[in-house]
Amino acid sequence: NMVAGEDFEPVFSGKHDNSILGVANQDYQAAAVANSVLNRMLRRDVVSEDQLVSLYKSQTFPTTSYGLAHNLKPELQQKIQDAFFSFEWEGTALEDEFSKSGEAQFVPITFKNHWEVIRKIDSANGVEYSCK
Structure with missing residues (x-):
């Protein structure tokens, strides 16, 4: 309060x-x-x-995420996802930085489930997003 x-x-x-x-x-x-x-x-x-x-x-939510436009062709969406999920972390600066917190991997998430807490925070703070 x-x-x-x-x-x-x-x-x-x-x-x-x-x-x-x-x-x-x-x-x-x-x-x-x-x-x-x-x-x-x-x-x-x-x-x-x-x-x-x-x-x-707060409850844990994704620290960083990458999204796909809903209107991309399914084949392109799949190729993009495959590129992320087949990324070799070993020996990279990403692995060095994120492995310390157990986050050295890309994982699938959904806006509906994993970003729910963000929508609650936005709502509580009167934040609105508009594409107008």
Whole structure:
């Protein structure tokens, strides 16, 4: 039940890393950040746990995703999916970065199921997307 502008002043840092550093250095009062980014920064000793207090943790949702346009030909959709799911992670910078959090792979997701929490957050914040 915290209200922006009353209980805290909203500031947009542009990146999860910047937000975490801003809170750790007391430049920001609070920040919404991805747990995986926070965990990487803690492991690297960029920030320490005593600099931060977690107020709320949402359900987990995809950190990064790639989508397909609904109107692509099915054959092209399949080729794109095959390219992602056959990607060799071993020895890549992607593997180095994402294996630490157990995310060194592409996995199939759906907007309906995996992004439900994002739609709830958007709704609670009055965010609307329009293609007009």
